[in-house]
Amino acid sequence: xxxxxxxxxxxxxxxxxxxxxxxxxxxxxxxxxxxxxxxxxxxxxxxxxxxxxxxxxxxxxxxxxxxxxxxxxxxxxxxxxxxxxxxxxxxxxxxxxxxxxxxxxxxxxxxxxxxxxxxxxxxxxxxxxxxxxxxxxxxxxxxxxxxxxxxxxxxxxxxxxxxxxxxxxxxxxxxxxxxxxxxxxxxxxxxxxxxxxxxxxxxxxxxxxxxxxxxxxxxxxxxxxxxxxxxxxxxxxxxxxxxxxxxxxxxxxxxxxxxxxxxxxxxxxxxxxxxxxxxxxxxxxxxxxxxxxxxxxxxxxxxxxxxxxxxxxxxxxxxxxxxxxxxxxxxxx
Numbered sequence: 598x599x600x601x602x603x604x605x606x607x608x609x610x611x612x613x614x615x616x617x618x619x620x621x622x623x624x625x626x627x628x629x630x631x632x633x634x635x636x637x638x639x640x641x642x643x644x645x646x647x648x649x650x651x652x653x654x655x656x657x658x659x660x661x662x663x664x665x666x667x668x669x670x671x672x673x674x675x676x677x678x679x680x681x682x683x684x685x686x687x688x689x690x691x692x693x694x695x696x697x698x699x700x701x702x703x704x705x706x707x708x709x710x711x712x713x714x715x716x717x718x719x720x721x722x723x724x725x726x727x728x729x730x731x732x733x734x735x736x737x738x739x740x741x742x743x744x745x746x747x748x749x750x751x752x753x754x755x756x757x758x759x760x761x762x763x764x765x766x767x768x769x770x771x772x773x774x775x776x777x778x779x780x781x782x783x784x785x786x787x788x789x790x791x792x793x794x795x796x797x798x799x800x801x802x803x804x805x806x807x808x809x810x811x812x813x814x815x816x817x818x819x820x821x822x823x824x825x826x827x828x829x830x831x832x833x834x835x836x837x838x839x840x841x842x843x844x845x846x847x848x849x850x851x852x853x854x855x856x857x858x859x860x861x862x863x864x865x866x867x868x869x870x871x872x873x874x875x876x877x878x879x880x881x882x883x884x885x886x887x888x889x890x891x892x893x894x895x896x897x898x899x900x901x902x903x904x905x906x907x908x909x910x911x912x913x914x915x916x917x918x919x920x921x922x923x924x925x926x927x928x929x930x
Contacts, residue, residue: 606897609839628812630849632819635910638902639849641668642889643823644881645856648674648866650686652878657690659882665889666904669852671699671750671776674866676737681744688745695905699748699776700741702756703734708865723752723780731756735763742769747907752778754795758915761796765917774798774907779825779832784810786817793820794915798908799852804828804835811847821909823852826888834858838888842897850902850909855885 614620633639644660647653647670660667670691676684684700691698705723709730725731734756738749747770751757757777763769779801783789792800801823802814814822824844828835836858837844845851860877863870892898 606842607895608842609895624846628808629846630812630815632815632850632910633900634821634850634902634906635908636903636906637900638906639900640845640851640853641821641902641906642666642885643669643671643852643854644878644885645671645825645854646673646829646863646881647878648672648863648874649679650683650690651871652874653687653690655875655878656882657694659879660885663882663886665882665885666901667694667696668902668904668906669697669699669748671701671748673701673750674864675701675703675705676741676746677703677733678865678867681740684741684744684746692745697748697774697907698746699750699774700737700746701750701752701778702741702760703737704730705752723778725753725756731759735759738763738769738773742773747772748774748776750776750778752781754781754792757792757797758795761914762917764796772908774909776823777801779803779823779828783814786814789814789820790818790913793818793912796914798912799823801825801854803832804837805833808840808843808847811844815848818913819850819910820912821850821852822848823854824848825854825856827856827858827884829856829860829862830858831862832856838891841888841892842895845897845900849900853885853888855881855888857881857884 608621644656644667647656656670687698704725707723709726725734738760749760757775760775764771764773775796775798777792777797777800782802783792783800784803784806789800797820799821804825825832826837826841857877857880861873863874866874
């Protein structure tokens with residue numbers, strides 16, 4: 598919760614603009630999110646696109662050098678692009694620092710043979726095409742959790758619901774968290790609430806949502822939200838560092854994701870992309886330091902969730918027991 602004795606945060610340029618008669622309207626308390634992470638705190642941090650053990654080592658070293666606190670590190674190429682030894686090395690390195698490691702599950706439409714994702718409409722996007730793609734995502738999830746991964750990144754509603762059911766049935770550990778990718782992120786309160794009920798423990802919304810959109814979402818759901826403070830170019834390239842304090846005020850509980858614009862795409866990662874992967878990993882941490890420095894200068898750097906915290910509060914779910922097979926072989930109608 599917010600410390601009532603702490604001085605109020607200031608808005609960028611507030612004193613100067615007020616002195617010139619250009620002050621902004623007062624903030625409306627009704628816009629603020631009433632939600633927090635369990636154990637206290639309104640924001641956590643995430644370094645995305647950490648594609649293997651070597652990139653992870655670079656991120657951890659740079660985070661130590663720049664004093665950037667990290668709650669979660671995520672990867673985008675997928676579980677299937679890493680060997681067991683690589684996954685184990687990443688699990689051990691993050692566990693030593695009490696950081697959550699999140700790996701992407703399985704095949705996705707943009708790498709499939711279907712043509713719709715390459716059409717002007719970008720139909721179907723990253724979703725899992727057909728039974729085999731869902732099966733690949735499930736295979737990745739089981740393999741990753743058996744190796745100690747505790748957070749899975751998904752880009753398909755059916756995969757999300759399937760993994761939530763698997764979690765409820767004990768097929769994957771009950772404390773596994775499921776994170777929805779920015780590439781299918783919801784853009785309205787109704788869809789955000791559906792993702793929560795399908796099993797999402799954090800939902801990555803597109804970085805072009807307005808502040809009012811965040812307030813609208815928070816009026817129907819307290820599920821943790823992920824948002825790129827700086828988005829990759831293929832997600833718009835938005836840079837919203839000066840809005841971080843207000844993004845937290847409106848969107849808490851919020852993961853601040855430190856992405857990178859003007860950087861080459863690196864999915865699916867391989868050693869042929871080693872140099873750019875390590876360089877961009879290092880720069881993402883620096884971008885995080887810049888955003889945190891802005892928060893500190895504005896007196897808005899309080900209320901960070903404790904390091905090592907990873908679970909959400911109790912969330913609303915569709916009843917798993919009400920789920921029936923999608924096809925009944927005895928149904929002839």
